[in-house]
Amino acid sequence: MNLIYLLDITGTLVFAIxxxxxxxxxxxxAFGVLVIAFVTAVGGGTLRDVLIxxxxxAWMKDLNYLYVVLSAVIITYFFKVHLVKLKRTxxxxxxxxIALFTILGVQKTLxxxxxxxxxxxxxxxxxxxxxxxxxILCNEVPLIFRKEIYATAxxxxxxxxxxxFPILGKELATGLTVAIIIxxxxxxxxxxWSLPYV
Amino acid sequence: MNLIYLLDITGTLVFAIxxxxxxxxxxxxAFGVLVIAFVTAVGGGTLRDVLIxxxxxAWMKDLNYLYVVLSAVIITYFFKVHLVKLKRTxxxxxxxxIALFTILGVQKTLxxxxxxxxxxxxxxxxxxxxxxxxxILCNEVPLIFRKEIYATAxxxxxxxxxxxFPILGKELATGLTVAIIIxxxxxxxxxxWSLPYV
Amino acid sequence: MNLIYLLDITGTLVFAIxxxxxxxxxxxxAFGVLVIAFVTAVGGGTLRDVLIxxxxxAWMKDLNYLYVVLSAVIITYFFKVHLVKLKRTxxxxxxxxIALFTILGVQKTLxxxxxxxxxxxxxxxxxxxxxxxxxILCNEVPLIFRKEIYATAxxxxxxxxxxxFPILGKELATGLTVAIIIxxxxxxxxxxWSLPYV
Numbered sequence: 240m241n242l243i244y245l246l247d248i249t250g251t252l253v254f255a256i257x258x259x260x261x262x263x264x265x266x267x268x269a270f271g272v273l274v275i276a277f278v279t280a281v282g283g284g285t286l287r288d289v290l291i292x293x294x295x296x297a298w299m300k301d302l303n304y305l306y307v308v309l310s311a312v313i314i315t316y317f318f319k320v321h322l323v324k325l326k327r328t329x330x331x332x333x334x335x336x337i338a339l340f341t342i343l344g345v346q347k348t349l350x351x352x353x354x355x356x357x358x359x360x361x362x363x364x365x366x367x368x369x370x371x372x373x374x375i376l377c378n379e380v381p382l383i384f385r386k387e388i389y390a391t392a393x394x395x396x397x398x399x400x401x402x403x404f405p406i407l408g409k410e411l412a413t414g415l416t417v418a419i420i421i422x423x424x425x426x427x428x429x430x431x432w433s434l435p436y437v
Numbered sequence: 438m439n440l441i442y443l444l445d446i447t448g449t450l451v452f453a454i455x456x457x458x459x460x461x462x463x464x465x466x467a468f469g470v471l472v473i474a475f476v477t478a479v480g481g482g483t484l485r486d487v488l489i490x491x492x493x494x495a496w497m498k499d500l501n502y503l504y505v506v507l508s509a510v511i512i513t514y515f516f517k518v519h520l521v522k523l524k525r526t527x528x529x530x531x532x533x534x535i536a537l538f539t540i541l542g543v544q545k546t547l548x549x550x551x552x553x554x555x556x557x558x559x560x561x562x563x564x565x566x567x568x569x570x571x572x573i574l575c576n577e578v579p580l581i582f583r584k585e586i587y588a589t590a591x592x593x594x595x596x597x598x599x600x601x602f603p604i605l606g607k608e609l610a611t612g613l614t615v616a617i618i619i620x621x622x623x624x625x626x627x628x629x630w631s632l633p634y635v
Numbered sequence: 636m637n638l639i640y641l642l643d644i645t646g647t648l649v650f651a652i653x654x655x656x657x658x659x660x661x662x663x664x665a666f667g668v669l670v671i672a673f674v675t676a677v678g679g680g681t682l683r684d685v686l687i688x689x690x691x692x693a694w695m696k697d698l699n700y701l702y703v704v705l706s707a708v709i710i711t712y713f714f715k716v717h718l719v720k721l722k723r724t725x726x727x728x729x730x731x732x733i734a735l736f737t738i739l740g741v742q743k744t745l746x747x748x749x750x751x752x753x754x755x756x757x758x759x760x761x762x763x764x765x766x767x768x769x770x771i772l773c774n775e776v777p778l779i780f781r782k783e784i785y786a787t788a789x790x791x792x793x794x795x796x797x798x799x800f801p802i803l804g805k806e807l808a809t810g811l812t813v814a815i816i817i818x819x820x821x822x823x824x825x826x827x828w829s830l831p832y833v
Contacts, residue, residue, distance in 0.1 A: 262582075270589070271582030285488070290681070292690030294490030299555045357695045371772075376569075378578045380774045384658075384667030391666070460780075468787070469780030483686070492688030497753045574767075576776045 243413070247343055250336030251304055255280035255311030257333060258373055260322060263315065265377055275373055276315070277308045282369035287344055287361045291351045330428070331421075334392075338420040340366040341393045342413055345400055355401045362397035363390065392427065396420040441611070445541060448534030449502055453478035453509030455531060456571055458520060461513065463575055473571055474513070475506045480567035485542055485559050489549045528626075529619075532590075536618040538564040539591045540611055543598055553599045560595035561588065590625065594618040639809070643739055646732030647700055651676035651707030653729060654769055656718060659711065661773055671769055672711070673704045678765035683740055683757050687747045726824070727817075730788075734816040736762040737789045738809055741796055751797045758793035759786060788823065792816040 258279025262272040281298045288296040298304035315322060322329070344365025348358040367389050374381040383389055396416045404412040426432070456477025460470040479496045486494040496502035513520065520527070542563030546556035565587050572579040581587055594614045602610040624630070654675025658668040677694045684692040694700035711718065718725070740761025744754035763785045770777040779786055792812045800808040822828070 265578075267578075267582045271579075274582060289487055289685055290690060290692055291695065294488060295549065295551060295555075296488055299489065299551055302552060302554055305554065305558075351691065353691060353695055354698060356698055356701065357691075360701075375573060375771060375774075376579060376582070378573075378576065378774065380661075380663075381667075381772060384663045384670060384772070463776075465780045469777075472780060487685055492686060493747065493749060493753075494686055497687065497749055500750060500752055503752065503756075573771060574777060574780070576771075576774065 253332040255308040259315035279373040282372040283365045337366040338417040359397040363393040392423040451530040453506040457513035477571040480570040535564040536615040557595040561591040590621040649728040651704040655711035675769040678768040679761045733762040734813040755793040759789040788819040
């Protein structure tokens, strides 16, 4: 089990917990919470896999994703009160999650022989569309379309990765990209940065 | 034409009629009703096919599904008043439909060499996601996430099928699964069973 | 670069501008506007490609679609006020767009060896589902399900193309289909035609 895989699983866990928390706030039942947690965690990667033609999707071939989501729902059920207090820790893991999902999405898209521009888009799709599908299922306008949180950090990170990867190699490029995404998002949240309206 | 196929077509007809009825209650026009009836009937199986990589989807290769949905919309147009009175008969057919869709979804997923756990999930997806997509298109939080109706029956049925199939063979396992799904749903509705909140 | 391709790109541009305009009315930020413009322009074709199994989708293999959408968002940003005044011109281009998308969808589906009935459906999906996905993302009941605008024109146009293509050849059949779709839509809008309720 390599580092990337471990981080992928960590990202999945954090996204699933955040999905389960937001579903339980909306008074969905246990089945609804499970579906929303699952969709938040694997929805972005699934959409990417369907669009690039990599089916069956990743979570069908490796059941660990599923077990991680189930664990996340159980953790949320027992530690809901405590989890809500851990906002700061969560923010860090969540940002780590989007950074990793972006990089994994870029890598996988390049593996399919698609252009770097498409890899950049698919990296962003992997990181943000889980949340978009969650919001659609919960009948809300996706948060990410109204207020910048993730998108710019993902697009910038994906671009940094694509440029630095041939120069620095996989490990260093990953580290650099993660650092930049975390920096952008932390500053963005602290300074209330947001994208202009068109 | 074997029994499974006949039941599949029956399930499609019942789901399409239920979709057409709920669309016409929402004051959609004829095109909207047709699309909603179609999506309710074949949406779950289509999502399953896209995720496991079985494209073109089933209804593209066998036009009978399409003709059944068209018939369902015409039947609904002419017999709307009578259909609403047939609630009890409908409930039985609808439950038969989800039972069959669950089993067909499990079987097809196993055919693609995926694990029984994924087959269980895809069986449930086949049975319930037609209704989920219908609710999203009608701009509502999917009913199934708020109040348990189908999901537990499908998951239990899929598990029963997976366990009994190697022992009893296809026919007997199908019969047993259908009986158990109908029993669970009937009791659930009578006793107002619902899943706990997380 | 042939005529069909030029018209496809024109259709994409017009659909993207109309998506960007409707997104900016909804007070989405720059990222939201970009995504909605993209989805409106390529969403119908993408759904068609996923369903018939033609992945990676068209816009992944030809970056011009992406650049056209980016241009559309920039044009919308600078000329928003003027574009709103050009309603009449837009209506013509938009109708040309749906005519072309219908024909391209029919052609591509036939290329995959699917039946003419499925080609007719997929032609309509190509033309109208971009708008459906846009409305879902914006949390509205898709306009097309409530009030006939496009659908009948697309279905009729697709049928005309399928019948005339073997007799008249590609070019003449395309011309005839475009003319008929524009005629139906223009008359429909002028005379406030709409589909009956079921």
